Amino acid sequence: MKSLSIKSIAAIALVNIGLVYGADGNINGLRSPQCVEDLSRLQVDLLQHFNGIFGTFSATKETEETEETSKASVYGPIAALNINSTGYDYNTNLKSNCEDYNGISRLGLMAKAAHVNGDVYGEIFNEEGSIIAANQKNECGMNSIDRSVTKPDDLSSSLWSFAPSSIKKTSRKLASFESDTFINRNKGLVSKSDARSFHGYRILKLPACSDDICKPFDPNTEITTAILKSRHSSLNTPFQNILPTEMIVFNVPVYVNHTFTITTLDVNKNISPCQVIYNFYPVDASGAYDSNPSSTFTLVRAPDVKIAGTILAPQANIIDSPTGYFGGQLITLQNYEGHGADIKDFKSVSNGECSSRSICWPINVTHVVVEVVKVSTSKTLVSTVTEITDKNGHFSTFGTVTVTDNIATVTATRK
Structure with missing residues (x-):
């Protein structure tokens, strides 16, 4: 030739x-750089689908009797063991895939039991207990919600049978990586070498911290907590040196039984939500990872704060303020307490740059x-x-x- x-x-x-x-959707021999925990394709689809995954989701948007206002929204589908909400609508920014008969892409809400005073767009699936909602937007001609749904074939592997373990393992795995990237005010993200702690990721670590006390940060291994705990973002440099295929991980160790409040108004600044993971995890008084499965801490998003990406906080009790937002995918296996703020999806916070972006769930994720x-x-x-x-x-x-x-x-x- x-x-x-x-x-x-x-x-x-x-x-x-x-x-x-x-079988997992990866190309044999060419592993996705986004993959931390091995999962089947069905498990990937389930985890990738949800805008938020929670232990308990409790949320209320309060209004005065004479006040006319729109309800709060979870833009994408939600999964929780228990849901109790008033004034919240679900899956408002997505259209169900009507051709996927009882499939994952039709799900708007998945729970063991829920009481929802609001609208749910898409199919509602519960393994046990009951679902009560004010209204279901029945655009695909789906069944009435006042029933226990028979499990369809493609949901036979329950989210709850694997997700808690996989989410915890992923958070701990990310927390174990040595930091290899730092923030330079003039140059953005910089690394001492091309070596990476984990292929496809750039790892940044904050010092162990809470609202009461933060360890002084070591400039040789850590970045300042100001990225999350300052009224003004520390990310004020355009990070042109970030490759479109890289994931940026902020490892955030939080003292057990303490509270960590995010106060930086625009956390992401110039980092795309599609490329960032905020990994909040528990540590003991010495700053070492606390492996006790019962160890928890409280994560608070202060008023007007915007933070978007994969927000991974499996052992955090989350308290959300009424203004500002979490965006991307919000994950905790503990409790979420909402007070009227939206939870936005990846598509909305990235201006359509990505529809989903997750840790080991590489559907619709750029893969070089x-x-x-x-x-x-x-x-x-x-x-x-x-x-x-x-x-x-x-x-x-x-x-x-x-x-x-x-x-x-x-x-x-x-x-």
């Missing part, structure tokens, strides 16, 4: 790479694959691939093909 068009090169490269999807494949050509070519689909129709890509000295390098981005 003397010469190849770009399309031909791309096709040969993909055939030789032999992209094959495993680089493989080198030998091809027979005498030309050196560099071009851009607009779109490729493998023979199974699984792999759409935007990326580049480079051929040098009979070696083709394909950089493909999984959508």
Whole structure:
């Protein structure tokens, strides 16, 4: 073969790479950099689906008798063991997939028991107990909500049978990584080397802290708590050195039985919600990870504060203020106490940049694959691939093909 068009090169490269999807949705041999905890594809779909996952969700939006105001919203689907809310609507920003009969994508609310004085958009699923809601937006012609739902096949693996363990393991795994990135006021995120504690992640760590006391931060290993505990954001530099495929992890150790209040008004500033994980976890008086499963702390979002991304706080009792918002995906296995603020989804807080972005749930997550494949050509070519689909129709890509000295390098981005 003397010469190849770009399309031909791309096709040969993909055939030789032999992209094959495993049961978990990852490409065999090419592990997602976002993956921390091994999960099945069904489990990935369940965890990825929800805007919020809670132990108990208790929320009320109070209004004066003469006041006319809109209700608060959880923009995406919600999952909780128990839900008790007044003045809150659920899944308001998403449309159910009516073609997916009783499937995960139809879910608007999943609980063991719930009392909802508000609207629920989408299917309601409960394993036991009862669901009472003021109104269900029945756009797919789904059944009445006043019943116990028979488990459909694709929900037979209950969220609650694996999620608590997976969420805790993921939080602890992230907490175990050594910090490799720091904040420079002029340069943004900087690292001492290209080495990473975990492939695809940049790890930043705050000192152990609460509202009562914070350890002085070590500039060689930690960043200042001002990123979360200042009225003005410390992220006032455009972080142009963040790659679109990197995840930014803020490890936030909180003293057990203490309270940590987020007071920085715009926490994200110039970091995309699609790329950031805030990992709040319990530590003892010495600052060491507290592995006692009963250990908890209180996480408060102060009025007007905005924080968005994957907010992972499995052992936090969360108290939410009536103004400002959490955005992205909010996770606690303890209690959430809401006072009228919305919980926004990834799509709304990222201006459509991403619809979902999670830790080990890589559906709809950018995934860069680089493989080198030998091809027979005498030309050196560099071009851009607009779109490729493998023979199974699984792999759409935007990326580049480079051929040098009979070696083709394909950089493909999984959508």
